[in-house]
Amino acid sequence: MNSKALLASLAAAALALAAAGCGDSRSHAQAVYVLVDTSGTYAREAGKAERVINYLLGTLRPGDSLAVAKVESRSFSEKDIVAKATFDTRPSQANAQKRAFRDKTEAYLKSVQGTAHTDITGGLIQGAEFLNETGAGTKTIIVFSDMQEDLDKVTIRNFPIRLDHIRVIALNVTKLNSDNIDPRRYLGRLDAWHKRVKAAGASEWKVINDIERLDGIFASS
Amino acid sequence: MWMIWPDNVALSILVLVLIAMFALYAARAPMHGLLRSASHALGGPLRLGSRWLFGVAAEMRARNKAVLLAQGRRETGQRIEREFERLALLVARDLQGYPTLQRKLLEEITRVEEDYKKCGEVPPPPPDWVDAVTAVAKIKTGGGEVVQKILLDIRQSLESIHDKALAEYRRAYQMRHSILEGFMPYWRSLDKTMKQVDKNMSGIQDAAAAVDAQMASYKEIAARSDEAESSLTNSAFTQFFIAALVMGVALGGAFVNFKLIALPMSEMVGASDYLTATLRTSEVAALVIILVEGSMGLFAMESLRITHLFPRIANLNDRMRRRMVWISLTLLLTLAGIESALALMRDMLIQDKQALLQSLAATPAVVSEGWLGHIPTAGQMVLGFILPFALAFVAVPLESFIHSARTVGGALLVNLLGAIAFALRILSNLARHASRALVHAYDVLIVLPLVLEHALRSLRKAPAAPVLRELGHE
Incomplete structure (x- = not known):
């Protein structure tokens, strides 16, 4: 090695910084789709939904995706998505996006109005579509609902759905008056959803009634 | 089912043991050979491996020593070189001005000597008239006015001469004192110069002592002594x-x-x-x-x-x-x-x-500090x-780490090889002694036929050595 080559190697060492980059980003990213039930009396739980969304905004990292959608009489529509974002890989930009996201969902949840029917299945199909598009490594649908589906006569949802590699978390599943009379109705409802979600290919089904327990789920993923 | 007499178990066992004993006695020579062969087969490679590892360790130790001494020689050589450079600098700095210093010293010493000589000049001795005064003092006045007047005149003259002489004497001493006072700066200068010379000399002596120490170390390394190796390893x-x-x-x-x-x-x-x-x-x-x-x-x-x-x-x-x-x-x-x-x-x-x-979290923002x-x-x-x-x-300790790691790693490897060789040697000895012990144990099992054999032999040849001694020899 002559002296010129040595100087060149010095310069090469300085340029070694350029070696960083070109990594695998998608498989490590998370995507979360939050379905917020706004039907009937459950619309009163909107405050809790805001806490959940804020928790997710604080937990998700740059590069992750988040969408909040409402469960209405018919929920299989992009119009039902209140806010969605794939956060920038730069932390500062991601923080700015999170602020904007929070403002948007906050505004919606303050003005939420109850709907006559509840289409959870449509929301799940819409959520699966969104999550698969993101290409994230970990995909989660959070259903903030009492899990009581109530479709109108025209809407058709009694067909198999696909939720491959998506974990579904039913959050804040409140008990209805009828559940209090006969708890088997509540347990049966949850069991039916469990079977349906598993049959759809979901990786996991979980019911969480205490919002604080979300911490363990997202901290470990 | 292996009982010869199912009704008499003890007898059956006894007969079976006797049969087994004689069968083992018949196979005694080949069994001893088998045990010895197995011992050789096991102990030989172990001993060979041990010897080879000891050899490798010795070779590695020699190589380590050569590398260590070469490295030590190079480092000590560099240190000596640096010490000489330092010494040369000291000599150039301190002894370069030495002629000037010497001239200054000589001048100051000459001056001090001259002044000293000046101080040595004694004041003029008292006049001889002291004796005359004594003689005059002995004259008896007899009450004569003339004599009294003469004596008074003499006294006055003497007093004035005495005052003059005293003043002269004091002036002479004052002058000497002033000369002596003039010494002080020269003494101080001399003292300072001498201290400087002493300091310079001490610095050079220290540097020379450091060179001597390094040279001694270098000589030891050059002589490839064990002390040098030990010191360098430490x-x-x-x-x-x-x-x-x-x-x-x-x-x-x-x-x-x-x-x-x-x-x-x-x-x-x-x-x-x-x-x-x-x-x-x-x-x-x-x-x-x-x-x-x-x-x-x-x-x-x-x-x-x-x-x-x-x-x-x-x-x-x-x-x-x-x-x-x-x-x-x-x-x-x-x-x-x-x-x-x-x-x-x-x-x-x-x-x-x-x-x-x-x-x-909708918590109030923290107030700026x-x-x-x-x-x-x-x-x-x-x-x-x-x-x-x-x-x-970090480059500095890294260099030391890399250089010393060669010696440390080498020394540890040699010790490891030595330990493995030692373990192999122990295993080899264990195999040899185990074979001997098994041979003896085998003979213990067939002690009855052996006693019989010995009895038969002693009948044929008299006198015969005790069986146990024979067993012991084997």
């Missing part, structure tokens, strides 16, 4: 552990440095890129920056000839070396500046994240700037 072990300790401290510094820049690096290269399942690209980029800083420090130290890890750099001409120093220092300075900026960005990102979390709140930011920035330069000095 020194290498000490260097190894000290260098490891310093490098450990430097690693701590590098870790702090990494923590300072890992988060803001995600702002540059993205926070969601992963190289492996758990390793983020931003973390790798931060690590690369730290390693590049270390490399720049290494190049700077090499170019300044503080370390000698790359002979190519040491052999460069001075102009090229100076260029390298400037290039590496410039890059180091740039990287330090970048780190400082990244440290600031880290603080901003953390504050932004905190603000976001507070707004999400004024200038106190800026101290951590400033501290991070200063650390970010200083740490790269501090890490640059």
